[in-house]
Amino acid sequence: MADLRINLAGIESPNPFWLASAPPTNSGYQVQRAFEAGWGGAVWKTLGDPILNVSSRFAAVSFNGQQVAGFNNIELITDRPLEVNLKEIYETKKKFPNHAIIASLMVEPKQEKWHEIVKRVEDVGVDGFELNFGCPHGMAERGMGSASGQVPALVEKQTAWAKEVATKPVIVKLTPNITDITVTAEAAVQGCADAISMINTINSLAGVDLNTWNTIPHVAGKGAHGGYCGPAVKPIALNMVGECARNKHINVPISGIGGISSWQDAAEFLLMGATGVQVCTAAMHHGFSIVEDMIDGLNNYLDEKGLKSVMDLVGRTVPKYSDWGNLDLNYKIVADINNEVCINCNKCHIACEDTSHQCIERYTDHDTGKPMLKVREEDCVGCNLCSIVCPVDGAITMKELPQTLPSMTWNERQALHHAFAKNK
Amino acid sequence: MSEFVQVAAEIAQLDELLDKEYKIESIIENLDGSQVILKYDNHQTELNITTADARKYLSVKLKEQMEHNL
Incomplete structure (x- = not known):
């Protein structure tokens, strides 16, 4: 059994699985049930001036039979008085002293507001804070959440204000609704953040009802954009975590968030540089008990890899993540079709013929008379499309070809051509 | 036509000149290639x-x- 404990900027937790600040962490009842189920930590639903919510609040995007491929919400931060939340945080921490409780905070971008809430919340024994600079809906219209999280100077300033009074670690939660998340991540570091977390939800509209022409969701016939999360956003989140992890100016731990639904997803975030992960949509879809499989699966994986601690996994893929210009132009893979397994559905042929490089040929086997497929390797560019659309495991694999030309990246090539032109 | 045939033809042309001890004097890269x-x-x-x-x-x-x- 590997050691699953993590230490994220001084916040200790029995495992890397935290519930993200969201409806699952709205109350002490819920967080205590989550801890009993096995979650290592919880980021309490964002505290601030209690808001008023609307009904309805959630919508999901299903795709080809997969329920909740994406999830959209227009719910705001807590609608309960601060004192009620603080009482429940205190009781929960007392009952679960070894679990991490992080208070998510959101107030107006004013120094005195940050000082007031940090001081009041710290008194009840939280292990850390998470500054919510990410919620894209509702609160952003009032200058908070992603509205302030999109302005690097405001991220830096508000982080610094929280840090002026906080004695516990401060995590800054970043919005993905920005061109380059490393800019705001650097601003958080400049403001002396102890850690960063990402991603918050992405601006979204789940859909439009084709009968009523209402948006989905709608509130009495009117809609407003919400925040998108769930499995569909995982690739976006994973890239943003990786971009921050490999940025030498962002030298603080990362809490990874975005579509994590399984131990495999969590392991991917850890490999890309996250010290721990936060989960919301999967818990809302399947309940708190999913953490059992996450813990077991991660434990088995670490054992298989011969790793004693989950911390040994953190960031192992980061050195392999680079810019496109550093990729080898002369590395080549091609598709390889196993006709023993192929069911001859022709999806690969159609995909290649219509939308790629026309290198999969159909032919009839002379001996058996069976229709077959073969790849013209010299024309295959190794795009992977045929293996992606193939419905049968093992029917198409991508194989590496022996390298006939020395490695050369685009950046090396451009430097070479530039030097040649200059010398001439 | 298979693009590879064109690739092979262009490489063969270049190799032929280099074999004859031609040296690359200049390369201009533009919308039409090199x-x-x-x-x-x-x-x-x-x-x-x-x-x-x-x-x-x-x-x-x-x-x-x-x-x-x-």
């Missing part, structure tokens, strides 16, 4: 390398020439 001028003694010739794989090959040959000239 326009390459090669020289050998008083002879000069121009090649249009248009395919992506042949342009990669050209860069490898340019690197070899530059390393050889060091």
Whole structure:
């Protein structure tokens, strides 16, 4: 059994699985049930001036039979008085002293507001804070959440204000609704953040009802954009975590968030540089008990890899993540079709013929008379499309070809051509 | 036509000139690919390398020439 404990900027937790600040962490009842189920930590639903919510609040995007491929919400931060939340945080921490409780905070971008809430919340024994600079809906219209999280100077300033009074670690939660998340991540570091977390939800509209022409969701016939999360956003989140992890100016731990639904997803975030992960949509879809499989699966994986601690996994893929210009132009893979397994559905042929490089040929086997497929390797560019659309495991694999030309990246090539032109 | 046939043809053209001791004199990259001028003694010739794989090959040959000239 590997050691699953993590230490994220001084916040200790029995495992890397935290519930993200969201409806699952709205109350002490819920967080205590989550801890009993096995979650290592919880980021309490964002505290601030209690808001008023609307009904309805959630919508999901299903795709080809997969329920909740994406999830959209227009719910705001807590609608309960601060004192009620603080009482429940205190009781929960007392009952679960070894679990991490992080208070998510959101107030107006004013120094005195940050000082007031940090001081009041710290008194009840939280292990850390998470500054919510990410919620894209509702609160952003009032200058908070992603509205302030999109302005690097405001991220830096508000982080610094929280840090002026906080004695516990401060995590800054970043919005993905920005061109380059490393800019705001650097601003958080400049403001002396102890850690960063990402991603918050992405601006979204789940859909439009084709009968009523209402948006989905709608509130009495009117809609407003919400925040998108769930499995569909995982690739976006994973890239943003990786971009921050490999940025030498962002030298603080990362809490990874975005579509994590399984131990495999969590392991991917850890490999890309996250010290721990936060989960919301999967818990809302399947309940708190999913953490059992996450813990077991991660434990088995670490054992298989011969790793004693989950911390040994953190960031192992980061050195392999680079810019496109550093990729080898002369590395080549091609598709390889196993006709023993192929069911001859022709999806690969159609995909290649219509939308790629026309290198999969159909032919009839002379001996058996069976229709077959073969790849013209010299024309295959190794795009992977045929293996992606193939419905049968093992029917198409991508194989590496022996390298006939020395490695050369685009950046090396451009430097070479530039030097040649200059010398001439 | 298979693009590879065109790639092979462009590589063969380049190799043929390099085998005859032509040297790459200049490369201009533009919307049509790489326009390459090669020289050998008083002879000069121009090649249009248009395919992506042949342009990669050209860069490898340019690197070899530059390393050889060091």
